[in-house]
Amino acid sequence: MIRVVVADDEPMVCAHLRTILGSADDVRVVDEALDGAAAVEAVIRHRPDVVLLDLRMPGVDGLTALGRIARLAHRPAVVVLTTFDADEYVLRALRAGAAGFLLKSTRPEDLIGLVRVAADGHTVLSPQATQRLVSAASREEAGRDRARRLLGELTPREVEVLTCLGEGLSNAGIGSRLSLTEATVKGHVSRLLVKLDCANRTQAGLLAREAGLAAG
Template sequence: MAVVTRPLRVLVVDDDALVRAGLTMMLDGAHGISVAGDAADGDEVPAAADAHAPDVVLMDLRMPRVDGITATRRLRSRPNPPEIIVLTTFDADENILRALRAGASGFLLKDTPPEEIVRAIHRVASGDPMLSPRITRRLMDRAADQAGAYQRARDALAVLSPREHEVVLAVARGRSNAEIATDLFMSLATVKGHVSTILDKLHLDNRTQIALLAHDAELD
């Protein structure tokens, strides 16, 4: 990425006029940053980007017509797109991951100190992602939880026989007892017996729980 020697051009996208005004006032006074324009909804972003050629977009998440994730995905699919920082009050894990998958380079909460927002703008413009410390910790905790769930599922399934593993995999794929019987060359009664034994060994109540455990164990 080329080094930008002029002030970074920022586009502020938020449906709240007071938030747009506050961010504009704050950023226009920051070293090396110029607010090039703003937009009040995600559906205004393409035209605003064409008009103002921003280096970085501060993108709200929830807007009435087109949400920030959709606007981010659309903008990042264009040639030479700007970097995008999602700036929101909503920090649910699903929102964070969806925004990053859509192409956002940063995710900050609106209570982030002004100097941190300025630093984030400079960082993403230079090609470095930026997440608020609280968000980083949550993603780390989520990854740890997923790793723990994977190991617990693997340990639980280790008590099953190879044939029972095959039945578990078939259940996870949504196969009925009759389909499993055909696939694995068993009688229907044998399949039912295996399912009953699996539930008993794993201390589960139903087939859905078997499928969820197989998902956690990342069975192919």
């Protein structure tokens, strides 16, 4: 069972998401929160697998809540909810450790599948939205320089794996491209996250794109 916490300052949005997710046999909304502070408390109380987190909330906003959740021993996959996919807050959230984002206009029939993707540890981003976000990120010279410096600490094989992450490939896809077993790929990804000081593969993939390893 995939346990989900929904955090949005609009009760109607929470109710809508609960209704959609409740139609799946393997997904259960364990709590709702109307601000960031309540979202953090819900995560501590319920230890969910996935948090759907609105970025713009009164009081403690989504970015602040995301930072607090990232410091917890049990860290769920946090997928931010947004109206505009090119919002600067989305890019900041991805860099802060979010596993991806969902537009509030996401079709109900797609939502359940995307929550499952997040629960499995994969990135929740559309290719079109990723391109727009990366275009914004690539304009930030400091971030690009930092990404390139970090590449100097990697082995050639790790650079290949990082490039695949930047293209959004799964572990199976990386293994197929590089002729590696999934277990070997998992090992490379784990070491990459430590070397690059990334919270998850989403951050690593974004870094790869900033460094120019993967096309936007």
